[in-house]
Amino acid sequence: MKLKTGLTTLVSLILLLGCAQEQVVVPGKREPISSVDSKAQLDNMSGSIENGSRPFPISKAKANETWTQGHGTQITRTSHPSLDVAIDLLWSVSIGKGDQARHRITAEPVVFEGKIFTVDSLMVLSATTKDGKILWRKDLTPDGERSGEVSGAGLAAGAGKIFVTTAYGLLHAIDPSSGQEIWSQRLLGSGSTRPTYYDGLVYLVSNDESAWAVDAQTGRVNWTVDNFSDVNNLVSNSAPALSEKFAIFGYGSGEVQAVFRKSGLAIWSASISGGRSGRAVSIVDDIVTSPVVDGSTVFVANASGRITALNLDNGERIWGKPFGTLGNIWPAGDSLFLVNDLSQLVRMDKYSGDIVWSVQLPSFLKINPRKSKEVVAHFGPIVASGRVILASSDKKIRVFNPIDGSLIDDVTVPSGATSNPVIADNILYFVSRDGDLHAFR
Helix, strand or coil: CHHHHHHHHHHHHHHHHHHHCCCCCCCCCCCCCHHHHHHHHHHHHHCCCCCCCCCCCCCCEEECCCCCCCCCCHCCCCCCCCCCCCCCCCEECCCCCCCCCCCCCCCCCCCCEEEEEEEEECCEEEEECCCCCCCEEEEEECCCCCCCCCCCCCEECCCEEEEEECCCCCEECCCCCCEEEEEEEEECCCCCCCCCCECCEEEECCCCCCCEEEEECCEEEEEEECCCCCHHHHHHHCEEEEEEEEEECCCCCEEEEEEECCCCCCEEECCCCCCCCCHHHHHCCCCCCCCEECCCCEEEEEECCCCEEEECCCCEEEEEECCCCCCCCEECCCEEEEECCCEEEEECCCCCCCCEEEEEEECCEEEECCCCCCEECCEEEEEEEEEEEEEEEECEEEEEEECCEEEEEEEEEEEEEEECCCEECCCEEEECCCCCCEEEE
């Protein structure tokens, strides 16, 4: 009797399933959710926003021979590098392993002493000549460790050396000509955030939330500043920003701290908190992009949905806006350019934080009725020869007009970007997800 009842129930379920209607796919163009709600969220930020056209006053583009580190430090930054109008591929060369399931390329290239320096996803440092030939390679995996156990590195150059931080918790000083190690300094935590060099000292944040200043000649620790530990710092690849007087550090806790650059004495700190509700990334307050010093102002943003302008001397807030960024905050002329957390390229007034224009960028590589295949990552922006340039993971370099945000050029490249673009000698470089260094002119 029980068997009969069970069979009857099973047959009934099969009949019910057979009567169910097939899924109806509504015809029409599919759009990512981010593009549907982006304008509404921008409107909520500062009232009704219409993309405008505003003059873009900027100094003449400068031909720079080197690109030694991230752009956050004004005294070493080329704010407006020159780049030819046509962007054509010059050459490509493999620097090692590209992005993998457990490993990512996190270091942007540096250009120093006529060579381009890169680090692949397995911590192999390479020097490439300007005609695309590998000069030397050096595996930075420490003795006793297995290659590929950790991922993450950062690069800077100065004082005749290449400085490399690694997720193994080491800061290396490398001879740029031979690849030989000059010295190394063990940190108290992972050192995958990017270093910054200026005036004889190398500055960085280790992932135990400590700020460091290390003597560039000897590798000896000049000073350290402890902060509250926060696991969120594990996602950061930011670099300290420097002025003649101060060093500015961003931490995983969302705190920004200014110290006297030479002594490490703390001057002020500010918390960059708040996020965009309804988005998973809003729980991460980490300062994932480098603080940027521009004149007497520090610009800083978190991943969760907040960008703020602070007074460099005392940390007082000048303005704040409810959106964040994972990439560059690029100051140029009277403006800031960035890609916000809604995948929009935005031009802002740097004095007020008002949005001049915004352009929706691709959010996904492929959209179908059931799922979006892969998120598009955008690297940059960088302002060069009066244009705003992005390298993206969808195998595109996009060039925009800074006046109104219109697209000027759309260049297809061999493989998608995984690093910020850099420019030296009128050549644009970036590292691809496949582990290739591409050069464009």
